[in-house]
Amino acid sequence: MEIGQVIRSLIKKRGLTQKELASKIDKSTTALSQIINGAYEPKPETLDKICTVLNVPKPILYFMMISEEDIPDDKKEVYKILEPSIKEFIFSVFGSNQTEVLN
Template sequence: MEVMTREELGERLRTLRKRRGLTQEALAEAAEVSVDSVRRLENAAFSPSFDTLTKLAKGLNVPKVALITDHYDEEDDLAVMLRALPSPHKEVAVAMLGTLYVQASMTS
């Protein structure tokens, strides 16, 4: 397992944040860190402490490993988001994914 560089961490943080539709300000609030910290991390200006990584992972609702290694992809992210949904929303999401899957398999 290869650990990411600061630049890769910044890009991963930005990608996960945007995938969730969060602004830097919203992530900072959810993670209980400063907006400046989020900005500086995304721009690879410093290396975060373990505490900051933990807070960011919690704010993004991902395991810490998602921020520091390349062994976390869109499928893992989708599973985490799906598990976090309340039951009625989860059922809707699964039905929508099922429909997309059927449509995609018919066009392949």
């Protein structure tokens, strides 16, 4: 999953619009749209602002981007073992459920 897809999903889950998020991070709606559509990679400080507004730590955002297809074949077995535990940890820390955090 691309970072823009994750951000789009979190915007929706938080009940925000792209315009509202753009305003809160001091970016134009066009700039945010370019990030969401994958045309532009956000600068670290922009990503920090996005994470703050969406109330999600940056490492969680990165974890949400990982799919099994991203894992090298020789590491997939370990990934399959660790992924459920990591997700369970994320959900317990954030007091959320999988649908709210990862979908």
